[in-house]
Amino acid sequence: MSLVKIAGLHKHFGSNHVLKGIDLDVAQGDVVALIGRSGSGKSTLLRTINGLETIDKGELRVDGTALHDGKGDLRALRQKVGMVFQQFNLFPHLTAGQNVMLAPTVVKGMSKRDAEDIAKEMLLKVGLAEKFDSFPDQLSGGQQQRVAIARALAMQPKVLLCDEITSALDPELVNEVLAVVRQLATEGMTLIMVTHEMRFARDVGNKLIFMHHGRIHESGDPRTVFANPQTPELANFVGSVTVAA
Amino acid sequence: MFVQFSTWDIVRNLLEGGKWTLALSLIAFILGGGVGLAILFARIARNRLLQAFAKTYIEVFQGTPLLMQLFIVFFGLSLVGVDVSPWLAAALGLTLFTSAYLAEIWRGCVEAVPKGQWEASSSLALSYAQQMRHVILPQALRIAVAPTVGFSVQVVKGTAVTSIIGFAELTKTGSMLANATFQPFLVFGLVAAGYFALCYPLSLYAKSLERKFHVAR
Numbered sequence: 001m002s003l004v005k006i007a008g009l010h011k012h013f014g015s016n017h018v019l020k021g022i023d024l025d026v027a028q029g030d031v032v033a034l035i036g037r038s039g040s041g042k043s044t045l046l047r048t049i050n051g052l053e054t055i056d057k058g059e060l061r062v063d064g065t066a067l068h069d070g071k072g073d074l075r076a077l078r079q080k081v082g083m084v085f086q087q088f089n090l091f092p093h094l095t096a097g098q099n100v101m102l103a104p105t106v107v108k109g110m111s112k113r114d115a116e117d118i119a120k121e122m123l124l125k126v127g128l129a130e131k132f133d134s135f136p137d138q139l140s141g142g143q144q145q146r147v148a149i150a151r152a153l154a155m156q157p158k159v160l161l162c163d164e165i166t167s168a169l170d171p172e173l174v175n176e177v178l179a180v181v182r183q184l185a186t187e188g189m190t191l192i193m194v195t196h197e198m199r200f201a202r203d204v205g206n207k208l209i210f211m212h213h214g215r216i217h218e219s220g221d222p223r224t225v226f227a228n229p230q231t232p233e234l235a236n237f238v239g240s241v242t243v244a245a
Numbered sequence: 246m247f248v249q250f251s252t253w254d255i256v257r258n259l260l261e262g263g264k265w266t267l268a269l270s271l272i273a274f275i276l277g278g279g280v281g282l283a284i285l286f287a288r289i290a291r292n293r294l295l296q297a298f299a300k301t302y303i304e305v306f307q308g309t310p311l312l313m314q315l316f317i318v319f320f321g322l323s324l325v326g327v328d329v330s331p332w333l334a335a336a337l338g339l340t341l342f343t344s345a346y347l348a349e350i351w352r353g354c355v356e357a358v359p360k361g362q363w364e365a366s367s368s369l370a371l372s373y374a375q376q377m378r379h380v381i382l383p384q385a386l387r388i389a390v391a392p393t394v395g396f397s398v399q400v401v402k403g404t405a406v407t408s409i410i411g412f413a414e415l416t417k418t419g420s421m422l423a424n425a426t427f428q429p430f431l432v433f434g435l436v437a438a439g440y441f442a443l444c445y446p447l448s449l450y451a452k453s454l455e456r457k458f459h460v461a462r
Contacts, residue, residue: 050368078370089365093383103369106379148365155369 003028003190004049004159009058011044018044020214022058026159026207031185032192033201033222036211037237042194045211046161049192050081063158079107082152086164088144090136096123096147097132100154107155115154122150126180142173146180153184160184162193198241202226210234250426256435262418263439269414270401270443272336277343277400284348289355291373299348306345312406314338319410335407335414343400350396354389355381387458395451398444405440415439 004026011019018041026032034042047053048060055070065077091099100119104110110118123129126146136144145165152160162181166174178200185191185204195201201208201222208222210233218225218234229235288299306314318341319334329337358381366376408417419436423429 052364052367075370075372078368081368083365083368085361085365087361089359089361091362091365091380091384093387102379103371106375107370151369 002026003030003063004192005059005061006049007059009045009048009060010056011041011048011053012056018214019048022216024209024216026190026192028158028190029188030190030192030207031205032207032209033205034192034194034209034211035196035198035201035237036217040211041214042209042211043163046163046192046194049159049161050078050083052083075107079155080158082155082157082160084145084148084152084160084162084165086167088136088141088148088168090144090148090151092136095133095135096128096139096150099136099147100151103151103155118154119150122154123147125153125183126150127176140173141169142176145169145177149177149180149184159190159192162191162195164194164196166195166197196241198226198238210237212237250422252431255422255426255428255432258418258422259415259432259435259439262413262415263443265413266401266404266415266439267443269335269339269404269407269412270397273339273343273400273404274397276336276340278347280340280344281347281351284344285351285355288348288352303345303349306342307349311338311342311403312409314342315407315410331407331410331412334410335404335412339400339403339407342403343396346396346399347393350392351385351389354385354392357388358384391451391455391458394447394454398447398451401443401447402440 002025004024006022006024009019009022010017022045024045034046036042044053048055049062051067051074055067057069059069060067060077062077062080065080066072067074067077090096091102094102097116097119100122101112101115104115104118105112120129120132123132126149128143128146128150131139131143131147136147139147148165149160165181166177169177174197178197181191181193182200182204193201193205205222208219208225209216210218210225210231212218212231212233218229218231225234226238229238284299284302287295288303290296290299315334315338318338319329319331322329322334362380362384363376366380371379404414405416407414408420411417413421415436419432423432426432
């Protein structure tokens with residue numbers, strides 16, 4: 001029984017056919033890495049999974065909540081799907097703690113006290129317990145991204161989507177964020193990530209998906225796929241990005 | 246039948262008129278802010294009918310001179326049998342005018358909140374109303390403070406137009422005094438100084454707010 005099931009998914013931006021029939025099954029505990037050139041549709045695919053992009057045709061099901069041809073209960077779906085963005089998108093007028101507490105109190109109707117406990121627990125998990133009262137502009141990029149992860153986790157999502165979450169970070173801050181994601185993977189969190197960190201995709205992921213021209217061009221176990229690309233497009237792509245040994 | 250005006254008499258009368266300018270500005274600003282907020286919500290609502298209504302409202306009031314709006318309120322309402330005092334017509338006209346401009350300024354502020362804030366709050370399953378209340382409006386408010394205070398200067402100066410329908414605020418008082426004293430240069434100089442005394446502090450305040458919020462971002 002798959003946790004995330006996508007079948008026959010199509011998406012257009014105007015006359016541009018960006019997703020041309022995607023089928024994808026993600027099981028509980030899977031760590032899926034989506035790779036591909038820019039414009040291949042990987043970010044769009046990720047964003048359809050919590051409804052940030054509408055679906056023209058096809059089916060999307062996450063833990064029993066479904067969208068048929070883009071119609072269905074979006075907010076119910078979003079409660080099961082957390083998302084972390086490239087640009088962090090923390091709420092700048094709220095402290096780190098308040099950022100994490102907002103959705104549990106407002107969406108789930110949790111009491112302030114309970115939400116605060118969860119926020120503390122989540123910030124501790126990402127190593128930022130002492131930053132509860134800091135505002136986003138007082139935090140480094142890496143810290144902001146970790147708060148964003150804590151914020152998503154506080155809603156206890158079934159699956160966490162990561163959209164190039166280290167791409168906007170200074171190189172020395174990348175590892176602290178990846179360490180948190182790696183930790184989540186070890187704890188059994190289901191992750192789907194668009195990433196340019198090929199090494200991370202190979203070491204942490206158990207499923208690799210190579211997107212090309214709006215289709216899943218090649219997929220499988222990351223180690224095998226990287227070592228033995230079956231298509232010239234993937235071989236070419238792997239050759240153009242360095243996968244350090 | 247000849248009254249001699251001392252300079253102090255002139256100033257005293259102008260201060261009396263200035264009081265009404267201030268009162269009218271405050272009323273226009275407060276009521277205009279309230280109506281403007283309602284228009285803003287209609288403008289950014291998801292309902293297309295509300296949107297279209299707000300858009301038309303804003304365009305009509307921004308696209309016609311304040312003077313014509315006052316004439317229409319003042320003469321139009323009396324045509325249909327409603328007797329409007331200059332005071333009421335002035336307050337009503339300026340409120341409509343102010344609300345249209347504030348709604349448009351504030352819409353710009355709402356749109357200035359980055360798209361990522363909408364996406365992040367959407368992905369956390371907040372409803373549209375919850376996003377507005379907890380994420381978008383608090384940030385738009387910070388952006389809005391400086392331009393709103395800046396616009397209040399326009400409201401203060403806009404009150405001068407109400408002199409034409411006979412409302413005895415600063416400008417009207419000034420023209421009456423100029424006619425009575427034959428010293429238009431002195432009188433209107435003082436009138437101008439009165440407006441400046443009201444507007445300059447507001448401009449300075451808007452500037453300092455702008456600096457403050459600019460640094461904060």
